[in-house]
Amino acid sequence: MNAAIEIIFRSLYHSFAWSYNFVANFVSGGDWFTWLSTIIEFLPKQGNVLELGFGTGYLLKLFSQSEIKITGIDKSKQMVNQTRNRFRTDQFPDIVRGTAFEIPFADISFDYVISTFPSEYIFSQSCIREVLRILRPGGKLIILLSVIPGKFNILSLFGRVFLNYNNKKIPRILLMEKISTAFYPQPVEIVWKTKDNADLCFILIKKDE
Numbered sequence: 001m002n003a004a005i006e007i008i009f010r011s012l013y014h015s016f017a018w019s020y021n022f023v024a025n026f027v028s029g030g031d032w033f034t035w036l037s038t039i040i041e042f043l044p045k046q047g048n049v050l051e052l053g054f055g056t057g058y059l060l061k062l063f064s065q066s067e068i069k070i071t072g073i074d075k076s077k078q079m080v081n082q083t084r085n086r087f088r089t090d091q092f093p094d095i096v097r098g099t100a101f102e103i104p105f106a107d108i109s110f111d112y113v114i115s116t117f118p119s120e121y122i123f124s125q126s127c128i129r130e131v132l133r134i135l136r137p138g139g140k141l142i143i144l145l146s147v148i149p150g151k152f153n154i155l156s157l158f159g160r161v162f163l164n165y166n167n168k169k170i171p172r173i174l175l176m177e178k179i180s181t182a183f184y185p186q187p188v189e190i191v192w193k194t195k196d197n198a199d200l201c202f203i204l205i206k207k208d209e
Contacts, residue, residue, distance in 0.1 A: 035144070052073060
């Protein structure tokens with residue numbers, strides 16, 4: 001089952017990237033972009049921000065209308081193309097194709113690094129080390145790690161059928177256990193936010209001053 005799911009998600013992020021927004025919005029019951037936008041609540045009105053895995057560029061487009069200087073990195077060629085299609089030629093954001101294991105930016109370049117619904121790479125110590133390298137002292141890595149839907153949709157059905165989640169307590173407990181071990185020894189702050197009865201799990205890792 002896990003292998004099949006991995007293949008589906010890999011295809012959706014690469015060869016079927018053109019359908020990503022539609023599929024994500026459909027399976028979330030129309031809440032996908034509301035969930036993504038919630039990460040804005042953790043950011044100031046100004047600063048240099050790097051987005052890991054920008055996907056189709058929804059947040060890049062959103063931040064382009066603010067005073068935040070947003071930069072993006074994604075390993076998918078198809079997602080880079082999808083993002084460029086969101087912008088006029090004279091408004092292309094500062095985006096690069098690359099991975100979180102070798103971020104092509106200088107040390108202490110960013111105030112914040114953000115990532116929304118990342119895959120397993122985010123738990124790698126190699127990724128965390130790279131993020132801490134490019135963060136300025138006092139900067140933060142902010143991850144929208146997961147969501148526990150509060151209403152019936154494809155995601156909640158998947159959790160009940162395949163993962164045996166009968167209520168919100170079970171996935172909360174499992175997430176807490178995984179987080180506590182995956183990011184060790186980094187000090188981690190876990191924040192839960194509720195949007196439209198869905199519980200969003202955020203991870204905050206702050207670089208020492």
